[in-house]
Amino acid sequence: QVQLVESGGGLVQAGGSLRISCAATGRTFGSSALAWFRQAPGKERAFVGAIDWSGNVIKIADSVKGRFTISRDNARNTGYLQMNSLKPEDTAVYYCVLPDHYGLTWSAAEVIGSWGQGTQVTVSS
Numbered sequence: 001q002v003q004l005v006e007s008g009g010g011l012v013q014a015g016g017s018l019r020i021s022c023a024a025t026g027r028t029f030g031s032s033a034l035a036w037f038r039q040a041p042g043k044e045r046a047f048v049g050a051i052d053w054s055g056n057v058i059k060i061a062d063s064v065k066g067r068f069t070i071s072r073d074n075a076r077n078t079g080y081l082q083m084n085s086l087k088p089e090d091t092a093v094y095y096c097v098l099p100d101h102y103g104l105t106w107s108a109a110e111v112i113g114s115w116g117q118g119t120q121v122t123v124s125s
Contacts, residue, residue: 001026001114002024002025002026002029002098002114003024003025003026003114004022004023004024004096004097004098004114004115004116004117005022005023005025005116005117006020006021006022006094006095006096006116006117006118006119007020007021007023007119008020008021008119009093009094009119009120009121010120010121010122011122011123011124012086012121012122012123012124013086013123013124014086014087014088014123014124014125015085015086016086016123017082017083017084017085017086018083018086018121019080019081019082019083020080020081020083020094020119020121021078021079021080022034022036022078022079022080022081022096022116023076023077023078024077024078024079024098025077029072029074029077029078029079029098030053030074030077031053032053032098032099032100032113033050033051033052033053033058033098033099033102034050034051034070034072034079034096034097034098035047035048035049035050035051035058035096035097035098035099035102035106035111036048036049036050036070036079036081036094036095036096036097037094037095037096037097037108037111038090038092038093038094038095038121039092039093039095039118040089040091040092040093043092044108045095045108046061046092046108047059047061047105047106047107047108048060048061048064048068048070048081048094049061049064049068049070049081050070050099050102050106051070051071051072051079053074055071055072057070059106064083064090067083067084067085067086068081068082068083068084069081069082069084070082079096081094081096083121086121086123087123088123088124088125089123090121090123091121091122091123092120092121093118093119093120093121094118094119094120094121095115095116095117095118096115096116097111097113097114097115097116098113098114099111099112099113100112100113101113
């Protein structure tokens with residue numbers, strides 16, 4: 001069983017940057033895809049982006065394309081979400097997941113895998 005722990009969230013001003021991390025233990029991190037989702041208050045959990053085991057981009061949400069970058073360090077069993085040019089609408093709890101299965105639309109409901117507990121990112125205007 002894999003455990004994921006996100007960290008690095010916090011409060012940042014609009015236009016600023018933040019990098020959050022996802023540390024994995026319990027199974028071979030390096031053989032799995034890595035995805036990030038986010039959930040704003042009162043909204044459904046939304047797909048942010050995903051990379052494959054080697055770091056190649058599988059998909060990035062249009063809302064963050066050009067601003068957010070997903071990367072990983074398989075030697076450290078850690079994934080990252082670098083967020084630049086942050087906007088107030090990026091405020092959400094951010095979750096990482098190692099998906100064993102996912103649908104073509106990357107709906108959170110279709111993702112089967114190990115989820116972290118989330119980390120709060122708040123962007124002030």
